[in-house]
Amino acid sequence: MIRWALAFFLLNGLSAEAATINTSLYILRDSIHFDNGTSLPYATFNESNAYTATNARIVADLGDQLDLWVVNFDSEVHEFRIQGETNTVSIPVGDSVQVLYDCNSQGVFIFHDPMNFPDNASVGLSGMLVVKNTTNAGFYWNIKEHQVGNNATVFGGSSPDWSTYYPVHFTINGKSAPNINNDADARVVGNVGDTIYIYMANTGQSIHSMHLHGYHATIVYSSKNPSHVGWSKDSMPIFPSETMVLELVPDQPGEYPVHDHNLIGTTGGGEYGQGMFTTLLIAP
């Protein structure tokens, strides 16, 4: 077995609390299912050899070292990188690679299969690495959209025509409404006065504009627009491959929607209410 070792030794040393995160990602192919009965071929990075349509998420504390093995259980060659952070490595069928990464910068980083970008990443192979320096509650939104037919095209060895892209399914962590509210990592639950962080990554190819009801949130991290840090917003556009962190301090109780304000994104398969729509649940 060929093993690639990839190490990044950054200038800053590990903090006193630094830990080594030993984990693995398994590339598996199956399908993603939507409530209108549509199923699309799909592939994800999984935390075990059991497939789910939700990519595994890696959460590290600032200063941790990531010791990651990526295992290719698919029938095709794949690649792997942490976007903007590590070099691309190839993973032959049945093989694995080791990726070492020092988590010395706070933020959200996308790991994905960059082969024929954005083709392979678009069929599901895009996940989130979150590096944080807080113990406050955090919720995670890997947002994505899907055009019927594109995944089959990619798995068939061709590239979709992105200039005519028209997705009809919209997901957070691989789920559409109303199922997003069943994802405890996605649905924001807290109390008035809590400091809550929402970690977002747009691993799709469309621009989305996430709108909060009930509250404004402060942008505390944006990979694309660092100058927006500190803005208090209720509608946050997030671009393809952009990551963002929001700080939310609820000042009133209640259940409030969060959704894409490109309202086409609140539909699924041509039906309203089956898209990128979840709720915040805030207790007094």
Next chain:
Amino acid sequence: MAKAIKLSMVNVIEIVKMPHWFEGTRNVTLALILTLCSPSYGQIDTSLQLISKIDFQEQFELHDGNLIHLMGYTQLISAPIDLPSPTLIFEEGDSVNLSMWNLSQGAPHTIHLHGLDVNQQNDGVPMLSFEVEHDSIGNYYFKAPHPGTYIYHCHVSSVLHVQSGMYGMLIVKPKSNPNLTWENGFLFDSEHAWMMSEVDTNWHHDSIINHPHDPMGTMDPILPYYPQHFLINGMSETQLDMAPINGTVGEKIYMRLANIGYYANRVIFPAGMNAEVIASDGRPLPSPFNSDTVDVYPGERFGVLLEADAEFSDVIQVGYVNLNTQILENTQEVDLTISGFIGLDELDAEDQLVYPNPANDEVQLPLSGEWVALDLSGRAIGTLISENNNYNVSGLAVGSYILKNVERSDVSVKITIQR
């Protein structure tokens, strides 16, 4: 028919000061009961009613002359539905009762107060708050929060009802001065509000607009969205010739930009205009910045302060970008003219034209006869007529207006109503 004329005498915002709790006399719905059970806001300072309706006949005219059906909000039963719906203006801290009488003949509607961060009961989201059935009245209670620019829209099958036309702008002004962005903020001399959106005419057929009650949305067809019309305040192409922006050297012009469409808007100001981006989503930006380009994505609002130090004529461009392909699909242009003074060459100072300014109920204008009052979006909302130079402006709500003289088309003045 010219749009400005078609719209005259409608969309007048009537803010009625109410000394006590609003007591409706019409059919009280469960929704109303639920709302009245919500936490008390005490005395209501401002009460306003909107009527939600649909077009049974195609009446809204697009730039190419075609007519389409709309859903929308009006303030008078007899008023035609317009794009956008009337701009609502409140003062910071006011306790507001915004009621909606649904005369849709079918679908329920709501008012979602986008960005106002109202409580759950008044958030206008079906199932999480309440929806208003046909021939019922729903009441929304809230305190007008931070001064800024907001949106109101229906949240029932929102992708459908918003595209159908159920949206408008909502502005909260500081109490001390309507020409102030917020307390200790920026002073401006005039302001314009642009609500940007698109129309896909295939979404405006009678079968879609006049749809039955379908709370789950499962019967509402969501068609592919390929808009043919790209709008600023409901106008496009040559219609925008009737809504130019005219200013003077040194005048501070405040632009309120809002996007309720499903495309991104790229607003480009001409090189001669100093543009400072100072606010977004109803909040001051921590670090205002200068930029000739402002991108506004769905649901966002921006406040931009414009000022020129020389006379020129140019256009402000608004690009419409497909969010899936990131391709610029359309560009609209609005004429912008910066002149030395405002129209009357024989007078040498603007403050001699209008007195007092800000005005309350009466004002003296430089010419007698008929004037057309234009609101922040450049739409005619009414006329002022007098045989002498003294005019009654008590019918104008608090805010800023441009008055255009009917006989002297080269004469226009700006006026602020403050009470």
